[in-house]
Amino acid sequence: SRAAAKPRSPPRTSVALPTLSSPERVVYPDAGITKRDVFDYYLAAADQILDEIGGRLLSIVRCPDGIAGQHFFQKHAGPGFGESVRRHVITENDGDQATYFSVDDVAGLMNLVQMNAIELHPWGSKVDTLEQPDRLVFDLDPDVAIGWSEVKAAARDVRDRLAETGLASYPRLSGGKGVHVVAPIAPHADWAQVRRFCEAFADAMAQGQPQRYVATMSKAKREGRIFIDWLRNGRGATAIASWSLRARPGAPVAMPLTWEELARVRQPGRYTIKNAAARELPAFVAAMTARAPALPL
Ligand code: ATP
Ligand code: MN
Ligand code: MN
Helix, strand or coil: CCCCCCCCCCCCHHHHCCCCCCCCEEEEECCCCCHHHHHHHHHHHHHHHHHHHCCEEEEEECCCCCCCCCCEEEEECCCCCCCCCCEEECCCCCCEEEEEEECHHHHHHHHHHCEEEEEEEEECCHHHCCCCCCCCEEEEECCCCCCHHHHHHHHHHHHHHHHHCCCCCEEEECCCCCEEEEEEEECCCCCCHHHHHHHHHHHHHHHCCCCCCCCCCCHHHHCEEEEECHHHCCCCCCCCCCCCECCCCCECCCEEEEEHHHHCCCCCCCEEECCCCCCCCCCHHHHHCCCCCCCCC
């Protein structure tokens, strides 16, 4: 069974941080934000972000030439990853062995930042229980014609339907255009079971209100609707980490909220590199995670 309280990261002063190269390089040209600013942000938000990503395999988005340059989505450990980045050899879905990675402390986190990682995308399971996911993510992707209040209403709709199955959930601003609804679960069911549950859940929403929701990736069917992206819940899939920066103009940050907060948020870019580190995990999210129920099957 799960421990209620997870250990916090070690005190920052006790960990040797990597030397930052090119600290003055501009990462966000629109906002004049440098690599040092990114480093300082992740250092300031390290406790929150390590609580979110610690012990999980990661994909990262690296932007060596800033967000206006090429973005590299990387899921395999590569050269330049220091000792503080933990390597994990796992079997991929196609049966091949490959080396993935996680970071469990500030040094590992800052090592990724030194490697020009901007976005951090964890798996929905922890390495210790890799085949048993511990969070469901419903990623609401609105068509361009959809307004913000409709996205918020869709998130509440997901919440209410999840609650009917016995699952509590919280909303997370993705830092992009949408909202994720996250439901912590105890790590018992396997990926196939979780995937089936999430697909059936999204299908039911789309069948109930076909004018509002769609549960398939097809771009044509998404016109004027919100895509309930349940595909985040497969083995090897990821979703943006809470407190991760996004490689998008304005340096937005993904942020978990209470439902009351979501109701008051006027735009999805509410949290950025400027105000995100000062924010702590809402107590209700921590409590929900500590007593996560098993997936209802
Ligand atoms: P938005 O709110 O703007 O949709 P988002 O983070 O939800 O932001 P999506 O495009 O919906 O962006 O992607 C959802 C998640 O799927 C991402 O956070 C990421 O973890 C994963 N993902 C997206 N693109 C890729 C990719 N090219 N390779 C691997 N995973 C990806
Ligand atoms: Mn999305
Ligand atoms: Mn999506």
